[in-house]
Amino acid sequence: MMHVQAIPTTVPTVPAAATWQPHSRHPALKLESDERWSTLQELHGLLQYEGHLQEGSEGELFRRRRLKAGQSALVMGQPFDGLYVVRLGTLKSLITNADGGMHVLSFPMKGNLLGFDGIYKYSYMSDVVALTDCDLVRIPASDLFTSGRGNNHLEHMAYWASSREITQEQMAYSLTRSVKSEARVARFLQTMSQRFADMGYSPNRFILPMTRRDIGHHLSVTVETVSRAFSALVQEGIIAVDFREINILSHEALCNFER
Amino acid sequence: MMHVQAIPTTVPTVPAAATWQPHSRHPALKLESDERWSTLQELHGLLQYEGHLQEGSEGELFRRRRLKAGQSALVMGQPFDGLYVVRLGTLKSLITNADGGMHVLSFPMKGNLLGFDGIYKYSYMSDVVALTDCDLVRIPASDLFTSGRGNNHLEHMAYWASSREITQEQMAYSLTRSVKSEARVARFLQTMSQRFADMGYSPNRFILPMTRRDIGHHLSVTVETVSRAFSALVQEGIIAVDFREINILSHEALCNFER
DNA sequence: CGCGCGTTTGAACGGGCTCAAACCTTGTGG
DNA sequence: CCACAAGGTTTGAGCCCGTTCAAACGCGCG
Numbered sequence: 001m002m003h004v005q006a007i008p009t010t011v012p013t014v015p016a017a018a019t020w021q022p023h024s025r026h027p028a029l030k031l032e033s034d035e036r037w038s039t040l041q042e043l044h045g046l047l048q049y050e051g052h053l054q055e056g057s058e059g060e061l062f063r064r065r066r067l068k069a070g071q072s073a074l075v076m077g078q079p080f081d082g083l084y085v086v087r088l089g090t091l092k093s094l095i096t097n098a099d100g101g102m103h104v105l106s107f108p109m110k111g112n113l114l115g116f117d118g119i120y121k122y123s124y125m126s127d128v129v130a131l132t133d134c135d136l137v138r139i140p141a142s143d144l145f146t147s148g149r150g151n152n153h154l155e156h157m158a159y160w161a162s163s164r165e166i167t168q169e170q171m172a173y174s175l176t177r178s179v180k181s182e183a184r185v186a187r188f189l190q191t192m193s194q195r196f197a198d199m200g201y202s203p204n205r206f207i208l209p210m211t212r213r214d215i216g217h218h219l220s221v222t223v224e225t226v227s228r229a230f231s232a233l234v235q236e237g238i239i240a241v242d243f244r245e246i247n248i249l250s251h252e253a254l255c256n257f258e259r
Numbered sequence: 260m261m262h263v264q265a266i267p268t269t270v271p272t273v274p275a276a277a278t279w280q281p282h283s284r285h286p287a288l289k290l291e292s293d294e295r296w297s298t299l300q301e302l303h304g305l306l307q308y309e310g311h312l313q314e315g316s317e318g319e320l321f322r323r324r325r326l327k328a329g330q331s332a333l334v335m336g337q338p339f340d341g342l343y344v345v346r347l348g349t350l351k352s353l354i355t356n357a358d359g360g361m362h363v364l365s366f367p368m369k370g371n372l373l374g375f376d377g378i379y380k381y382s383y384m385s386d387v388v389a390l391t392d393c394d395l396v397r398i399p400a401s402d403l404f405t406s407g408r409g410n411n412h413l414e415h416m417a418y419w420a421s422s423r424e425i426t427q428e429q430m431a432y433s434l435t436r437s438v439k440s441e442a443r444v445a446r447f448l449q450t451m452s453q454r455f456a457d458m459g460y461s462p463n464r465f466i467l468p469m470t471r472r473d474i475g476h477h478l479s480v481t482v483e484t485v486s487r488a489f490s491a492l493v494q495e496g497i498i499a500v501d502f503r504e505i506n507i508l509s510h511e512a513l514c515n516f517e518r
Numbered sequence: 519c520g521c522g523c524g525t526t527t528g529a530a531c532g533g534g535c536t537c538a539a540a541c542c543t544t545g546t547g548g
Numbered sequence: 549c550c551a552c553a554a555g556g557t558t559t560g561a562g563c564c565c566g567t568t569c570a571a572a573c574g575c576g577c578g
Contacts, residue, residue, distance in 0.1 A: 095433050103433050117429065119422035125429065145415060152411040156404060159418050163378035166425055170376065170384065173432060174354050174362050177479055179567085181534070211556065220436055225534060227558055243543080243557075438535085440566070470524065484566060486526055502525075502575090 037061040038087065038137045046085050046111045046137070047161050051153070062137050067130040073114060074128040080118035082140040083158055086110050089134030090209035094217065095126045104218040106169055107131070107210060110199050116162040131209045176220050184219045185229035186257040189239065193248055203251075208244045296320040297346065297396045305344050305370045305396070306420050310412070321396050326389040332373060333387040339377035341399040342417055345369050348393030349468035353476070354385045363477040365428055366390070366469060369458050375421040390468045435479050443478045444488035445516040448498065452507055462510075467503045492516075
């Protein structure tokens with residue numbers, strides 16, 4: 001209904017970095033009327049980075065990038081042009097196997113970092129697709145690695161955030177390991193609940209942004225198994241489900257399910 | 260060779276670091292007789308890092324750390340004191356679940372980087388244990404993050420190498436996904452073969468440094484399943500097995516098994 | 519030697535996959 | 549506005565593969 005002819009300038013996914021910066025990075029005058037820039041402070045807030053702000057770099061601005069549901073944020077194999085921090089929305093990060101099998105690595109949401117697997121070989125190693133309309137903040141490659149000024153502050157922050165993402169990915173990985181599929185789904189719901197809570201939403205009632213199939217590809221089970229696990233949890237009175245909407249009736253029971 | 264006593268104190272961001280550096284970092288005189296130091300050049304070689312060497316930092320030396328089989332290189336929860344590059348030997352990196360279930364994330368060998376999950380929260384998030392006698396090279400936290408001089412060169416290299424490790428871990432992850440256990444084992448053998456080849460050893464005949472149980476914990480199957488998969492591959496004439504010793508008779512057949 | 523541990527093989531059970539069908543939601547176009 | 553198509557969700561039935569339990573063997577080490 002809205003945004004009639006979307007993507008005004010936002011050229012494709014991967015043009016050379018140069019085309020991304022046609023004009024000055026410090027259009028302070030336009031700040032009020034133009035929502036498409038984020039400050040370094042906002043970046044710190046999103047990432048929950050506790051490092052102190054660098055002198056002289058407070059005026060630096062970072063370009064935002066809007067995506068509609070279904071659009072690709074990053075595509076595997078395309079040249080690295082920077083990192084992205086999620087400001088709004090939910091995405092899925094996935095790798096596709098040679099034989100078509102895919103695996104969903106994570107569901108990035110507000111505050112998560114995208115693209116850090118692209119630094120090695122200077123091309124992204126996974127696909128990232130928007131599940132809902134999204135708003136990303138771009139940290140250009142040129143800002144990350146050109147030494148001098150206050151830039152290694154940025155690189156350090158990126159490194160720190162990458163380490164966090166890896167850590168959480170490993171956690172999710174071990175989640176896959178739980179023998180029973182019902183336990184995996186229970187854990188998955190717990191982590192989603194926690195993430196919504198961290199973002200200031202209700203941990204008891206939320207709407208899943210992803211399909212059952214995506215959940216299955218994340219937990220390494222089939223769609224049917226995910227659906228059956230939901231049904232079983234409903235049967236036991238632990239949750240209530242209405243399609244994408246989840247109500248957690250007993251966090252305790254959900255927690256005790258983890259084995 | 261230059262700037263003789265740079266970083267005189269190398270004050271530790273972490274207590275443990277102190278015990279590791281009882282004396283100067285540049286004992287040039289002892290270099291010939293003491294094998295316990297590596298140069299920046301050697302680090303570049305190990306990591307296969309193609310960045311150009313920074314001016315003035317060629318004389319910097321990095322302490323080595325020897326481990327006997329079974330010893331811990333890193334333990335989960337302990338304070339971050341730096342990154343390590345494997346110079347010799349094989350290790351296993353694993354995370355242990357709350358309920359005792361464990362998962363082997365990777366088997367680091369020559370050239371692999373350890374500890375990059377410790378940057379977030381400044382403590383390591385996984386255990387790393389030596390499977391064979393090992394020789395590691397330490398990149399101290401203090402060298403990584405103290406900005407100034409040529410140090411952000413080191414940080415950039417570390418970031419780059421971390422990105423590579425993540426990438427390969429994700430690859431291994433997708434390896435777990437292959438439906439058939441026999442296919443997982445076949446792929447595992449292929450990657451091991453490739454890694455031995457990259458290190459200059461024979462890709463056809465090698466000795467696995469890890470137990471069947473470790474392989475199982477890596478591929479998310481039981482010991483028995485791994486053993487049965489080996490037996491099946493032997494039955495089909497694709498490999499020959501004598502305990503830890505593997506002979507790959509047909510790479511082609513092994514490759515075709517991947518589905 | 520005897521103990522612990524790694525490896526191999528067998529037998530039976532069960533959980534998740536496959537295949538199939540029905541229902542519901544959403545978006546598109548007449 | 550409705551019809552239709554496409555895709556998401558749910559449930560059932562049967563089968564297969566990997567787990568579990570059990571036992572035997574080999575190897576290294578105190």
